[in-house]
Amino acid sequence: MGFLDRLSSPETAGVQRGIRQAQSLLHEDRPQEAETLIRQVIDVADKALGPAHQLAATARVVLATVLFALGRYEEAETEAHDLAAHRAQRPDDHLALAALALCALAVREQGDPAEALRRQDELLPFYERIHAPEHPLTLKLRADRAHTLNRLERYEEAATECRALLALAAASKEPTAGALARKAEDGLAAARAGQSVSEDA
Secondary structure, eight states, rough: OOOOHHTTTTHHHHHHHHHHHHHHHTTTHHHHHHHHHHHHHHHHHHHTTTSSSHHHHHHHHHHHHHHTTTTTTHHHHHHHHHHHHHHSOOOOOOOOHHHHHHHHHHHHTTTTHHHHHHHHHHHHHHHHHHHHHSEEEEEEEHHHHHHHHTTTTTHHEEEHHHHHHHHHHHHHHTTTTHHHHHHHHHHHHHHHHHHHHHHHH
């Protein structure tokens, strides 16, 4: 099967549809169902398209995201790390970046926010260069980083970042602006609460 045939094959369309359905299940807070489906999608993608195919890799990012949503952080980190390692030789690979960002979150949730922040700080310049500074994915990384700063009790820095993100969300016409604003508002509230506790102590 040639490259163009692979792009238009029924398997490709089925994998794309399965990925979308798994993402929808995740957004509907049905991660167990999403996991069952995305594992089936990965099996089909690996056999029909090959593990290195973009869609097979995308499905694995979705699986890592689902595992994270289920609170299985070590599994999520392993899945995301393996994918990033396999795509490390591809310059400016978006899926590798997404996997590495998820790894940082999984590390944070396993109790090491300092290491998570180090990884997020390393990733941010790549996101800004590859996606652009105000791209929704870059802003999401910044919002995740702000929450990591709160975990480290660096509340003033977290609050400053969240205020900047709220301003960007207010000016944005992206469909993800609302979610970004909510994440920034949550981060700002946590930072203010942390600052109050610190001042009272």
